[in-house]
Amino acid sequence: MTDLTQHTLLELKQGLDKKEFSSVELTQAYLARMAEKRHLNAYITETPEKALQMAKESDERRAKGQVGLLEGLPLSVKDMFCTKGVKTTAASKILSNFIPPFESTTTQHLWDAGAVLLGKTNTDEFAMGSSTITSYYGPTLNPHDETKVAGGSSGGPACSVGAHLCAGATGTETGGSIRQPASFCRVAGYKPTYGRCSRYGVIAYASSLDVPGVLGHTVADCALMTQVMAGHDPKDSTSSHRPVEPYVQMLDKNITGLKIGLPKEYQELLPDNWEKALQFLKEQGAELVDVSLPHTEEAGMVYYIVSQGEATANLARYDGVRYGMRVDGATLDEMYMNTRMDGFGEEVRRRMILGTFFTSAKGYYDYFVPAQKMRALIKQDFDKAFEQVDVLFSPAVPIPPFTVEEARHGASKGRFNDTYLMPSCLTGLPAGCANNGLQVIGKMWDDALVLKVLDVVEMCK
Template sequence: MSAPRDLIEALESLEAGTLTASELVDDALGRIEAHDGEIGALLALDAEGARERARTIDEKRKSGETLGRLAGIPFTLKDNFVTKGLPTTAASKMLEGYRAPFSATLAEKLEAEGAILLGKANLDEFAMGSSTERSAAHPTRNPWDRSRVPGGSSGGSAAAVAAGYGYFSVGSDTGGSLRQPAAFCGLNTLKPTVGVFSRYGLIQLAPSLDQPGPLTRSVRDLQLLTEVMRGHDPLDSWSSKRELAPARDIQGLRVGILKPALERVEHEPIRDAHDAVLETLRAHGAEIVEIEIPHANIALPTYHAIVAAECSSGMARYDGVRYGKRVSKDELFEMMEATRAQGFGEEVKRRILFGAYLLMEENVERFVQGARRARTLIRRDFDAAFERCDLFVTPTTATPAFELDNRGDDPLAMYLSDYFTLPASLAGMPAVSTPMGVDADGLPLGIQLVGAPFTEATLLRVAAAIEEKHGILDRLPALNGGIG
């Protein structure tokens, strides 16, 4: 079988009858068999179930039945989305052996459109991390270079798509957990405006920041998945009923840049690639304007205070009573303390403890309310910025993928790797990451496009123009056999 380059091409081949869903699934399973022992992108695999669903779709197609918009396309889900058929662990010992009694809205929606779930993808435990090294199961390696991380926390999802385990994955982004892995693995992603994709069935890290989103090979794949995944869900109280704004022409668009933030980037190829993208956008008739997010310098403490506080209270649900791990003890609180001591990894404990400190009566006004007020200031910065521009661009990350075990000793240094992605999360704005070439070592680089609420379609149109000139789809490990 000659493997389609992206999801859209796979759909065209399926419709033309030159490929079957069974062939696509077998191809993905073959890659998993050959490479995942080393890449470690997956936590659970449903080979038999996937083959069976593929056969059903092939039969339906043969008999001329109407099929869903993703019929026959294999995909993976980050293992913090609950699924009825497969184990859900959030890469934590706390949920070893857990079987959810219901599926996430997005999982149901995608399967109802005929997409075929291959398995669940690795992540940092409960999505707390930026490298996927904090998974309680095993780390994931970057298919572009196996000595490097795929990013995180949606690192298993990103590695799976880059390695050709299906055509897309759905992950989640709290402070950059989709965008940074997309940049590190040469993929496209969208963290939507708050409310565009349903969060129902997404295991929470920090609910005022958590957003689901797809990881794809091409921008047109991302456009299709945005269309399929969006829509109101009565089970998510923040879910929006609004339509997305129509895409605007690039001609005449005001594209903002953040000069001071760029100066923080020491990796020269990233600055050069960013400048090259600006040239491309100018050539399309966009006007480049300098903007400011004056409070971007406090995004990091603001983010970490809010995440710690929300996570600390949210994680209280893992108490050894209703589901998950329980360590046997004679007394209730001893049981909970032992269960949580053994069930949670180091980073999870760190954030729960830090959050509990911030939430103490004597600290809550200073730290938690303080961070929430700072968040308002950051949101106001965005409102002011979007008076001057229609969207703005930054590098997605300040460096390409780093090596495993490189930053593990210093959790605060690890937190810095989300510098460019945090502000849009705090403001709830939509943000796309798309590739902008590779550096001298052949490592992919990503550019981030941030827009005003509900302007996803315009961001995707601009991303398509960047892809046309700077895209690296042909270099993707999935299309090159010689993975990593």
């Protein structure tokens, strides 16, 4: 292996197992490349010292025969995950000095499995956006075309994988924030079923939608990281007790007889590889079935009402009183206003104002309650579709990445950016996109099947 950074997570795992290189060597290779590609702005905080220390400890464990599932593998972590002793900002000025005294459950699982932390990756501020341009730390560039954005909100994670600045990355998705940047950066991204991965220690944007997930070079890489991160957590009341399946082992490339649904509402704009992919799936023995998800169009509005309403309450705690930044004022209210005016960026403030309106005494009944009803109808669409088919198949984001300028002028709010992603966020369904931009959505808790189909989809180049 000449350039250690140019491999998938599973390849590197094999290399380490065969002792072709050490975790310290691998980590050094990534740290060197991170320095070289710093202009992409994938990372907010690099942790080279901690990384080398963790790598050294991993090599020592390996020497003693203690080998975890991710032993010695260097990963990036989105700056929405609290990491003990490592600055965690949510890409916001208001948390620019925040060092968590605790570790998120999912990242703890990674470290327990032997993984190495390379640094904390960039995101839209509080994960609000889909271009990583609302970050207090500036936009993340697309590794394949530096004039374009990496997407978002997991733009940092997607770029860190796409530019080979890590072996794999954690991300979070609320309204498409893993799949959209994965698609833009041509990497694989997976959003597990809501409740599969604990939200404890993940900075909340919209609690009923937030899902910790992963981005990797391949679907198989995603399967391995998900398998490690998943599991019940007594610290998260919405976390499931279901046992975690061995996702990697279940990637048997066999989809013979599987019924794959093609939602007609998701085919308005199709990528070049679409027909080829359908042909390929048929050749693999799958049966393609046309289905309909009639409330697709409404999902965007429902998403904005629900997510902004919840976000307003979730972000109320950033008030300058106990941690984070504070801008003084003559009265308590003035201090709140000064701190939050200076600490939050424009997009976050805009969403909080709207969220305040949506949950006001009047707005609650005019917007929030109807949105929840519509959310139930969207779920019903999926329930009906899944009576006919095992999984759903569609493009993830049928448009190419836009420039930072275009993003600033609202490109990410246009159609198709997240039209095919929002409904599966509102319903908590497992969904992912392969590194060729094609997505699979499954039933609740069918994570193993979704990953397996995605793994086959990925074979179609």
